Amino acid sequence: MKNLLNYSKLWALFLGLSILFFTACDDGDEEDPTPEPTASFTFSPDAPEVGQEISFTSTSENANSFSWSFGDGGTATGENTVHTYESAGEFTVTLVASGEGGNVTVEETVTVAEPEPQADPVEVYFADNTGDVFTMQKISGLGLETTVETAFETTGYTIQVFYDENNGKIYYSDDDNGQVVRVNPDGSEQEIVAEDIAGPRGLAVNDDATQLFVADRGADEILSFDLSTGEKTVLYDSTDLANAIADAEFQPVAFLPEGLTFHNGELFFTCVDFDAETLWKASADGSSVERLLDYGDAGFGYSVIVDTENDVLIFDDADTNNLLSSAFDGSDISEVVATDDYTYGIGIDYVTSKIYWSTRDGSVKRANRDGSEVETLVSADEVRTNRGLVVVSTN
Structure with a gap:
């Protein structure tokens, strides 16, 4: 009987320990609650x-x-x-x-908020030959409060202006001294890069700015200058131009080249003498020249540029006082905008899609690329003698 009691006590002790053990295991296996996310x-x-x-x-x-x-x-x-x-x-x-x-x-x-008004990201430079001191004027603040101020004095009477956007240089033709000058837009580092030119007019450089092209009205020639040495080459003279239109009904006495531009290895230039008008095309290496348009097609004009965005030429028709455009082969002639006078400088701002021009009456204007919304930036003034114009990006 005593053994039976001892056995019962042991069994009760074992059962109690088992319950305690399993209860402890259950308490340890409980998972932590999943935290709620916060948002910020x-x-x-x-x-x-x-x-x-x-x-x-x-x-x-x-x-x-x-x-x-x-x-x-x-x-x-x-x-x-x-x-x-x-x-x-x-x-x-x-x-x-x-x-x-x-x-x-x-x-x-x-x-x-609405953004603060910003001026258009360009400045416009034009040659002002008024009075005894010849200057390059700068128009800034376009789209806000437009200002016109002198950027620098030029070395002489300036006809045409060209801007090399790749190198940030302005070139201008000094007709008084028969030379071409290169300068920073702020007027610093003026240097003569071409000399001994009878009547320098239109200017352009090739793609890597190693070669300068000049329309020489005084000598009836299209010139090339090596910008590293200053060496001059006559690409085309009056004989070459005459031979290009040998079958014309009237043979020009002279040609008087004026505007000039360069694009993809080719030169495009205008001539303004009788029977030599209007737009010419030539290889930049001097190998070939042809007249694209004559007076009956597009009058005569003093400036020409390439619209690189639309792949067309834009040029002055001083006979009707309009800017015209055409394909590079002279086809698809159309009117861009009326100018009211002879145009000596044309520029394009591709960011705001505006076209600018400088005219003989002393005015500088701009319009949308389609010719709409003409604005006068500098009013006509019979005393002022402004000529070439370029658009310089400020971005």
Whole structure:
């Protein structure tokens, strides 16, 4: 009987320890509760403007999925994103951060302002030969408060102006001294790069700016200058030009080349003497020349440029006081804009899609590329004698 009691006590002790053991195991196996996510974000810049890209960065915790709504109909997903507003105002930006612990939403107001007005990113330079001191004038503040000021004095009476945008250099033809001068737009580092020219007019350089081309009205020649040595080469003289139109009904007495431009290894230039008008095309290596358009096609003119965006020529028709355009083969002639007088300089701003011109009556104007919305930047003045013009990017 005694043994039976001892056995019962041992069994009760074992059973109690087992319960205690299993209870302890159950307590240790309990999982921690899943944490709820928090939702928050930052954005930059903190004072954005219309059209400016805004970066949104989630600073949420315990979340692995993110849904954005920007208050203007735009949405996005991802921990970080960007957005641009097309109008000004206050917008409620909503972020829903989701995780295993649920979804949490946060909202913040983003205030978007209209951008401050900015001047057009160009300055316009034109030659002013008024009085005894000849200058290059600069027009700036376009689109805001336009100002006209003297950029620098030129070395003589300037006819044509060219801008080498790759190297940031202005070239101008000094008719008084029979030379071409190269200079920075602020007037520094003026240097004579070509001399011994009877009547320098239109200017251009080749693609790597090692060669300068000059229309020499005084000698009826198209010239080339090596810009490293100054060596002059006559590419075409009056005999070459006469031979190019030997079958013409009337043979010119002279040619009087004026405007000139370079494009893809070819020169395009205007001539203004009787029966020599209007637009010519020649190889830049001196190997061939032809007249693209005669007086009956497009009158006569003093300037020509290449519209590189539309792959056309734009040139002056002083007979009708219009700027015309054509394909490089002389086809598809069309009117660009009326100019009211002879045009000595043409420039294009491709950023704002504007065309500029300087005319004999002393005015400088611009218009949209399609000829609409003509603006007068410098009013006509019978006393002022302005000539060539270039557009210089300020970006």
